[in-house]
Amino acid sequence: MMSGISGDQRLYSYSAVLMGSPILLKLFSHDEALASRTFQLIKRYEDLFTVNRAHSEVMAINHAAGRHPVSVTRPVYQLIKCAKAASMVQESAFNLAIGPLVKLWRIGFNGHSVPAATDIAARLALTRPQDVILDDAAGSVFLARPGMEIDLGAIAKGYIADRVRDDLQRQGVDAALINLGGNVHTLGAWSIGLKKPFVADNALVGSIDVVGQSVVTSGIYERYFEQDGRRWHHILDPRTGYPLDNELESVTIVADDSLDGDIWTTLIFGLGVEKGCAALRHREDIEAIFVTKNRDIILSSQRRFRFHLLDDSYRLTDCTA
Ligand code: FAD
Ligand code: MG
Secondary structure, three states: OEEEOOOOOOOEEEEEEEOOEEEEEEEOOOOHHHHHHHHHHHHHHHHHHOOOOOOOHHHHHHHOOOOOOEEOOHHHHHHHHHHHHHHHOOOOOOOOOOHHHHHHHOOOOOOOOOOOHHHHHHHHOOOOHHHEEEEOOOOEEEEOOOOOOOOOOOOHHHHHHHHHHHHHHHOOOOOEEEEOOOEEEEEOEEEEEEEOOOOOOOOEEEEEEEEOOEEEEEEOOOOEEEEOOEEEEOOEOOOOOOEOOOOEEEEEEEEOOHHHHHHHHHHHHHHHHHHHHHHHOOOOOOEEEEEEOOOEEEEOOOOOOEEEEOOOOOEEEEOOO
């Protein structure tokens, strides 16, 4: 995903690498202090949520799997509670307990390969979201079986993007954009580019005009590897333990909160276009842009954004088509 600005005010861009992702902050004033404050805020949350280092609050829960509950700070408890709720929705493709499979595949990390089917089956048994036991009073999380692991990779960037928005607002900023590597949040009016899947340059299939909305894109072209003549991407089907395989190449969710956007990109990936359209019919707060392998771009609705097609090899339609 890329971003630009309509109008000709002077724009200042600040970048960092956090959470293994390029982070971009855009402001209309030269303000190193604000940029540094923002990156520090992101880093503090990364330190709580990461499962890519030996120690974090989430890792403390994972290390105690099958042994004892772990009390955690409020943001960690709240985010896990929210992730569990998303995981318990009927036929949800979202699963916060997917950790053992993410660690087995290692997609996007060194040492990835297609695991043996028996290993996948063994790990599937350790990914039941109902085995994540929450205690509101104690603020603690207990993983019921040894070997279980929480992974917040599909939701933490959304949560953090919302906290950055809140903080910028508190600092009196009225126009800014934060991009956490696929999770974009905005204050004020912005035009956000939607990347063309599987091309090396920064070609765009379209642009999305929003005011103060979050724009979250999840795709099968960002983190994947090739083996046995196939692409294996990082959004796993919790029912099979293999990457989700359907007509979708990417899904973008436009919503007030990036947390919802992050959850819904995964839910929609699991549903596919037809069921995804049906699920959004009664959700005025969540809007989707589906990009398919057949080069269709399908809009669920266009209440809180305007979409402009920039590549005429794609067909623009909507959920009623
Ligand atoms: P999304 O589609 O939103 O999420 C996909 C990710 O969610 C997968 O990568 C996996 O982690 C997880 N997942 C897969 N299937 C499911 C499922 N069915 N249900 C729920 N979750 C699923 N990357 C690095 O390379 N190095 C790092 O050190 C590193 N540290 C990170 C620290 C934090 C706190 C976070 C949030 C991310 C970090 N990442 C790091 C990136 C991370 O590994 C994922 O690639 C990233 O979160 C994917 O986000 P997305 O928005 O692209 O995809
Ligand atoms: Mg997500």
